Amino acid sequence: MASKALSFHYVGDSGVDETMNQILELTNNYPASVVPELSFQALDKHDHVLRQVKVSTVYGSDRGELVAPYGASNDILRFSGPGKHDVADVRVTVRNTTIASIPAGLHEVTTQALDSQGREIVRFERFSAVRLTNEDDIPVSVRIAYILWDQPPKGVTQQAIEVTAIGDLTRVPAHGTAVVHVTGKAAAAVARNSNGPAVSIKAYNSQ
Template identity: 40%
Template sequence: MPAPRRAALGVALSLLSCLLAGCAVSPATVTRALADRNQDSSLSFDYTADSGGDYIDQVVQIDNNGDEAVIPTLRYIALDANGVGMPEIKVFTAFGSDHGDVVVPTSGAWEIVQFVGEGRDKVADVQVTVLRSQHTDYPYVETEPDTEAFDESGREDEYFANFRSVKVTNDNDDPIRVRLAFVAWQGLDSGADQFQVAVPVGELTTVPAHGDATVEVDPGALTSIFQYGGKYPTNVIAYYSH
């Protein structure tokens, strides 16, 4: 939206003039100016705590209403039922969107969040802020990539208990670049089930259009696979990356 961008630029120019003139500026003013200037208005976010059934809980849907794919660095703040921030709760991500690891095509992307700290069961929503973002070349994704794990003998490992490779299938008309995360959930019988561990499985991989690619498991992920695979609900998820 042009108006907010112009307002943010005005704040930044006023701040710069003030700094050059030697006047005092509070840290809060600097933070607000930088946050406004770096906000990407093309992105919007929707948090779902409990998706119901066997669907993944605590998901943040990231919609991209712009004309280009972007690589954002996001900040997540837990909110209570009144919309008040909960600074005592730390928010972690499965795919690393808070470190700029996720690409958001114009078709959108998603993230899984984890809340750690006393009172995390009181979290009702999350506030998402775009700290910075940059445009990138990434195709529109009609169908999300699928993953299938295999053990050392080449047999499918449907419980992700002892797999050594993952086949990623891309049914789209363009090649896509993905990374993989091995995610294990707590396995609660009721309520939102948050993930307890998320570790990268391999390197950045380009999956050809209407084709597949095999990713070898990084040795560093084996400890988590042995500890959680076959004992908790687990999955290997492909996410758009760079």
């Protein structure tokens, strides 16, 4: 399929409180869910390539893991190497695009942290499970990322410094829920980071 069906916009900081930084907004104009494989070049404020900065993603649009529905979706970018704080934009190259074997819904699957008794708690506490809720008319399959954010000085975008998968690929029924228990490396990450730093629990369409 033509790579021109995809377009991109990078938002380093939206300026809105309690929103994630370093977001890659994807727009898919193809009338089906697709799986992109992207590569990136980091650019400074003068649109010069920052050749020592490596760009990777949280949701996997650079490794064929993210499923992008028709319309809008997003990924989170991570920068490393000398000059990582100078990134003002990114140049995106579509290496490959395929039709998804599992369609994505139009709405984001939401997450809710649960304690060991199944009660709702905030994501900053030490949670034992995550409840996924799907608003769409079709079943979807998602992965969960537990993200630890750094605490940068003013004027520097907040970066995902640690990303841990919770569970595996999980099917969420149409207009339904699924519960994923926190085990192994994910449980260790939650224990290490609870009641402290800024964290997010994000579900993203995958296959």
